[in-house]
Amino acid sequence: MxxxxxxxxxxxxxxxxxxxxxxxxxxxxxxxxxxxxxxxxxxxxxxxxxxxxxxxxxxxxxxxxxxxxxxxxxxxxxxxxxxxxxxxxxxxxxxxxxxxxxxxxxxxxxxxxxxxxxxxxxxxDRLVSCFEHIAYGIYFHEFGERFNGIVKMLLGFISYNDKNTQTMTEMVKEKFRVDEISKGIKGENPAIFKYQFFEPDQFGLIGMVMTFYEGTEAFVAFQPKNSKEPFDLSLSLLNAGIPTFIEVGGKTFEFNKK
Known part of the structure; x- marks a missing residue:
């Protein structure tokens, strides 16, 4: 039905x-x-x-x-x-x-x-709103139900003025590439649009990458309403303004540079 x-x-x-x-x-x-x-x-x-x-x-x-x-x-x-x-x-x-x-x-x-x-x-802000609508739609298409929770997003084609945000975007891109367990790339017209969901992490967050024209990427994290609030010591140090180094896929990403 x-x-x-x-x-x-x-x-x-x-x-x-x-x-x-x-x-x-x-x-x-x-x-x-x-x-x-x-x-x-x-x-x-x-x-x-x-x-x-x-x-x-x-x-x-x-x-x-x-x-x-x-x-x-x-x-x-x-x-x-x-x-x-x-x-x-x-x-x-x-x-x-x-x-x-x-x-x-x-x-x-x-x-x-x-x-x-x-x-x-x-x-x-308007770009994020547009991508958010697409993310909700793709989630519905994939799982057959409306997503209930918080959607967080980083845009891979943006050069962020905030150095930590820019480094976080680069780290997330690398993390999706090497760490996450993929469900496979989908999209009937991949030259225009393709997407890739990843298995939920230990906190219940579901990752997704949306790619447009094979070069424009949006990285999405779906945090379901009843999931645990993510906690990571490195990210806590980062948010506290303490110089922090996080290694992903053999690469080291530095935050809060002095």
Whole structure:
């Protein structure tokens, strides 16, 4: 029997929502006729968590399709659909809504090829909110029930100003790579989106990595409502501001540098 309630709240579902949003998957006309809109994931949704967030879906597409490190499909999406969307907006839309105080810079690849990029401050809170919606949807799709608890997230493509947060992101990436027990990579269109759940740890936390365009990663921790509050001596020292070294996968990560 199909679930009658929303994937993110206890309201009655009135439609089905694509997770991730369908706009992230390029149209065939923009990617040399390739079909990336097959077997997309949908979950039951109320109006608030579907149709009323269409502007957030577009914001996410504009924010991540052209990130340096993405694959060719992401680049094509940024040069076609993203470009068309931006041209429809007001002159200072990018600076107000997507990436503030940006400057035009040029990156050079190992082969010597130059790439024009924008460098600035992303709308971080809105990005996290968008990824959180996707995380809730993927959890529902994976386990057949709404997640009840706290979701914590780090974005692997962000350069955090806080050194501890940046180091934590690098450590979490390494931890997922070498320490966690994977349930396997899933996603019918992995060039656009794939995800990987990990077995619960000793505290009941469930880890997940979401990857977009093969280069944009979001690291998620699901903490169920009735799980134990995680305690780790190293992290306690870290939070107390004490210089701390944590080793993961043969690499040492230093926090609270003096």
């Amino acid at each position: 199909e679930n009658k309630f929303c994937y993110k709240c206890d309201k009655v579902a009135t439609s089905r929502e694509h997770v991730p949003p369908i706009c992230l998957f390029p149209e065939a006309k923009d990617v040399m006729g390739l079909n990336f809109r097959k077997d997309l994931i949908t979950v039951p949704s109320c109006d608030e968590h579907n149709s009323k967030k269409s502007h957030d879906d577009e914001f996410l597409m504009l924010s991540i399709a052209g990130i340096v490190g993405n694959n060719l499909v992401g680049y094509l999406q940024s040069q076609t659909k993203v470009d068309r969307a931006i041209r429809r907006k007001c002159k200072d839309f990018l600076n107000k809504e997507v990436i503030k105080n940006y400057t035009h810079q040029t990156l050079k690849s190992k082969s010597g090829r130059k790439y024009p990029v924008l460098y600035g401050n992303p709308n971080y």
